[in-house]
Amino acid sequence: MWTLSVIFILVYTFFLIAVLIGYNRIEAFNDLDMNAITSFSVIIPFRNESQHLLRLLKSIEVLDYPKDSFQVLMIDDHSEDDSVAIIRSFRASHPELRISLLTNSHADGIGKKNALISGIDRADFPWIITTDADCILPSTWLRSLSAFIHSNNLSMVIAPVSYRPNFTLLSQFQFLDFLALQGLTVGTFGLDRPILCNGANFAYTKSLFESLGGYQGNTH
Known part of the structure; x- marks a missing residue:
């Protein structure tokens, strides 16, 4: 059980690092x-x-x-x-x-x-x-x-796409979930492995x- 937990944490950590690297590859356009x-x-x-x-x-x-x-x-x-x-x-x-x-x-x-x-x-x-x-x-x-x-x-x-939350607890959770999906989208595009778009x-x-x-x- 502990072995599976450690493997999961390592894989998840590697995935997050990869997404972060991809995110930083995307340049702002103004x-x-x-x-x-x-x-x-x-x-x-x-x-x-x-x-x-x-x-x-x-x-x-x-x-x-x-x-x-x-x-x-x-x-x-x-x-x-x-x-x-x-x-x-x-x-x-x-x-x-x-x-x-x-x-x-x-x-x-x-x-x-x-x-x-x-x-x-x-x-x-x-x-x-x-x-x-x-x-x-x-x-x-x-x-x-x-x-x-x-x-x-x-x-x-x-x-x-940006999201404008209100002050309810549910809206704040939806906002955080939306931000996570946006960050994941940008990161995977930076890796040339896009997984979704809006x-x-x-x-x-x-x-x-x-x-x-x-x-x-x-x-x-």
């Missing part, structure tokens, strides 16, 4: 090149997100990026609340924003990945970005992604998605 303009299709599936959508839409309104260089495709995944009405009202009062409201019409029916496919099929621009309806987007979101893409010859970018800040070319067969065989 370049906001004003001349680097990439055209993005932002895909946002939603289902019963009426309490979050207005904050998301307001953050889209203040994105520091040319309005003609991005579109937003909101895909309704069978909502039963006021989500659709909120988006329609916001879109009507902000004609300068290219916001499309779609329905999850994929043949397989319901589900987030099917909703994403419905949006990607309608995307006009070469780069796809996915995020979630309960997110608030930083004003420099698209500009920083575009600068990073132009600084590196890329077809996919996995970007971080779809709330995930960018890739439409051509790459199609060449890999999309979500074929993995729609759940």
Whole structure:
């Protein structure tokens, strides 16, 4: 029993050291090149997100990026609340924003990945970005992604997601768990052995998605 415990501790310690080494290999990127303009299709599936959508839409309104260089495709995944009405009202009062409201019409029916496919099929621009309806987007979101893409010859970018906890004990535990997953993600990418990414800040070319067969065989 003691032997197994010692082996487990040694393996776990080695794993943590490896993740830390990988984490330290990742360099911060702060370049906001004003001349680097990439055209993005932002895909946002939603289902019963009426309490979050207005904050998301307001953050889209203040994105520091040319309005003609991005579109937003909101895909309704069978909502039963006021989500659709909120988006329609916001879109009507902000004609300068290219916001499309779609329905999850994929043949397989319901589900987030099917909703994403419905949006990607309608995307006009070469780069796809996915995020979630309960997110608030930083004003420099698209500009920083575009600068990073132009600084590196890329077809996919996995970007971080931050979590804003409240003061409940459960929320604090969720925050710590989320930080641990983020650190693990960064560390394994630094080791060139990525194990996960967050779809709330995930960018890739439409051509790459199609060449890999999309979500074929993995729609759940």
